[in-house]
Amino acid sequence: xxxxxxxxxxxxxxxxxxxxxxxxxxxxxxxxxxxxxxxxxxxxxxxxxxxxxxxxxxxxxxxxxxxxxxxxxxxxxxxxxxxxxxxxxxxxxxxxxxxxxxxxxxxxxxxxxxxxxxxxxx
Numbered sequence: 001x002x003x004x005x006x007x008x009x010x011x012x013x014x015x016x017x018x019x020x021x022x023x024x025x026x027x028x029x030x031x032x033x034x035x036x037x038x039x040x041x042x043x044x045x046x047x048x049x050x051x052x053x054x055x056x057x058x059x060x061x062x063x064x065x066x067x068x069x070x071x072x073x074x075x076x077x078x079x080x081x082x083x084x085x086x087x088x089x090x091x092x093x094x095x096x097x098x099x100x101x102x103x104x105x106x107x108x109x110x111x112x113x114x115x116x117x118x119x120x121x122x
Contacts, residue, residue, distance in 0.1 A: 003076055005029040005069070012068035018057040020049075029069075031062040084119040 003011075009029050013021065020040035038051040090098070090108045098105040 003073060008069040008072045009065065011072045012065050013060065015068055015072070016057075016060055016064060018060050031066075034062045034065060078122070081119045081121060085115050088115045088118070 006029070018039075021037050036053065037055070038053055039056050040049045040051050041056050042050045044050050088111075090111050094104070094108055094111075098108040
């Protein structure tokens, strides 16, 4: 499963040291759309955001952002095993009951062991 482009872009520019921008969520994010982004550069006297289409972050190029978006996706993909485990682990109710009943505790332990075997850590 992949992040959508907006989430990847948001995380990528934050990782690269910038945050304030306005992006309408068009997908897929391309260099052309990157060049059309409105960057928030401050707040005016009327408390409205001041925006510009000129990128105020000279270090923030499409090549760097695109590469960081790939890194963000790779980090997300690397934790797929963990997300899969969470979906199948015993729920809170099962865990609470298992605290007071040894038969239920062994069932919970068996279920957790089966999930860990199905989705091992890399």
